Amino acid sequence: MRTATSIEDLQHQLAEQNYVCSRALATVGFLSLKLGRPLFLEGEAGTGKTEIAKAIAAALGRRLIRLQCYEGLDASSAVYEWNFAEQMVAIRTAEAAGGADRDALKNELFTEDYLIERPLLQAMRPQDGGAPVLLIDEIDRTDEPFEAFLLEALSDFQVTIPELGTIKAPEPPIVILTSNRTREVHDALKRRCLYHWVDYPGFEREVEILQARAPEAAEALSREVVAFVQRLRTEDLFKKPGVAETIDWAKCLLALDVLTLSPEVIADTLGAVLKYQDDIQRLQGSEAKRILDEAKASLEPA
Template sequence: MTSAAPPSINATTALLEGAGYVPDRALATVVHLALRMGRPLLLEGEAGVGKTEVARTLAAALGRRLIRLQCYEGLDLSAAAYEWNYAAQMIAIRLAEAAGESDKGTIASDVFSERYLLRRPLLEALAPDAAGPPVLLVDELDRTDEAFEAFLLELLADFQITIPELGTIKAAQPPIIILTSNRTREIHDALKRRCLYHWVDYPSAERELAILRARLPGVPERLSAQIVGFVQALRAEDLFKVPGVAETLDWASALVELDAVALDPALVGDTLGVLLKYQDDIARTDAPRIERLIEVARRSVPAE
């Protein structure tokens, strides 16, 4: 594994593929540019298309630490960046007063020092690391609010965080920052301007088959091709939520556990809950539709 940014797009593609991620040319290009230019990368797309996996794969391929901040509604600085160890600070103040220290400025400078600072993911990503700058994953940013986005601007632009009581903490070497969004709401333009951007779409049948083979090499070839053909056809149906690549991989694993060698209507019907996560979608995918989709999948498999 290398700790240096790949010298070319082809080298970036090889780096990702070597760690089990099969990118298309456009994704490999923007990842390459993010690494070479030292810019944060914002990946948007439907859930399950492999956005989070880009960060995991980069960390593994480059031998870097992965620091993940899972976003949620109501996320604030104390959970995302830092907070003070108030209990330890109170003890320190009591001890200082008991020792006869009366200078409030001296006490304040002591209790608001780094030893009382609790580092959360964003601040932790700025700390030096012997293996090299970590990969910081800010996952599902669209779950937070605009106030949190505003806080991120300093980090994304200057790789630093300003703490009012302490000052500015800046990374000696900028971390690799990847943000993801499922686009449940629009991300503010001010944040997008500080990032390179890429929309991660559902893969083509050829690439999805390559992903399946890379991640689950034990799946029989014929079954792999039928799985991809079925999922590709299913995505063209009128569903509330079509399956992503993550569901394709889960379904393939489930079918292998059931010793399947080819798709059949009963097996597909029994395992639809692995692919589809809404009851209305499962109900729409009735026996006649399943048979039709299996036939489409079989036609997509090259003759032996």
């Protein structure tokens, strides 16, 4: 079973999965693995929080189980459901066969044969290759009652199904929670975790990330793209582009055989890097040229 033996080893393993990781993030990630503590990653959308869970799962050869959070998510939806359609078929079959004993039928209906496992229950099950990576994505989209339930589940790494009893993980999963900070997550949940703020990368690191994810892009184009996107983040935009948008935009430019940025190319492809019409409208006309000129000037040697 593969594991990380040091901070540098984890960085190297993540690099093999094309995830460029800062030492600070690698340190908190290594400690999370070493101590068996959940890892809470907070930051702007598109800064690579979800990707690190995928990269850790791939690097360690573990199964990735993802719980995508949303408003209204409750404990039952996150843990299990009963397959009512199959249960009804079993009831009808029993009735057609002459009416089975009610208590016996009830006991038969509420067994694991009719259980639909959702992410939290799946993460408590033994897995080939070791404990899975449980990604609880965008926890800030849920409400406080779900946070309270999650706090209990992550404290003991067990869930209770009334009809079956308590199911405890034989080996605690590797838990990674992410938040885009659309609201504050309760301190009690954060205290259970090791915390790291995932910020936008600096220029050189973002170039490194882009070259890892889009290696076919020429270095000159990669540097222009990153310089332009980083200048965009200083503008008054409704939604600043993340690293994910930098990568998407570079791939679009490659598909169009673009060798260097120009105002015309930017106007044609802006939808790959900005996702709101108001932001796109702001960059029409001379604005895109101004930002491009500033980006290119920042690349010129002093």
